[in-house]
Amino acid sequence: GDSVTQTEGLVTLTEGLPVMLNCTYQTIYSNPFLFWYVQHLNESPRLLLKSFTDNKRTEHQGFHATLHKSSSSFHLQKSSAQLSDSALYYCALPNSNNRIFFGDGTQLVVKP
């Protein structure tokens, strides 16, 4: 069945360092859509960025990700972390029945 794997439960890094949060997926669908959602403390998740096109970089609010069907990956990156990036990040994969499969989430903690 469809699934999303986020290998890191917690990522802690110092402000100014690059961010990379891993996301791999499994699906039988040949043209998957992948999403990243961000949830700040005491808020609800909201869409950060999305991708429909293989090997095309998508960017929003300083973050970027590229869907790679060859490796079933959609890793989230940012060149320089800010304190305000501290949040819970979810990778998500919708299926053809309107169900959305979320990964377990990665808690990003950015320290001064």
Add this chain to the structure above:
Amino acid sequence: GGIITQTPKFLIGQEGQKLTLKCQQNFNHDTMYWYRQDSGKGLRLIYYSITENDLQKGDLSEGYDASREKKSSFSLTVTSAQKNEMAVFLCASSISNEQFFGPGTRLTVL
């Protein structure tokens, strides 16, 4: 733009009690969802609904009922609250697979 409202914002119940959470959206989205989020943990799908009067079970449907009598509303019932249960219940609606989340209902069972 649109908005999703969830009522109540805070819900305190007693063990064994039947509790109902409500969600309304004015996006005119077809699909709506209920998720449970335990402290510091991920989103677990309880029920979703593709259209009015449709119900689809998620991974955590046992112990819950849901109802979608109108396109704009989706309610969730905890059939028997468990002692010391604490969680946030998030409602969402979607268009083109993008999800929009409500502010949540925080449940505490005494």
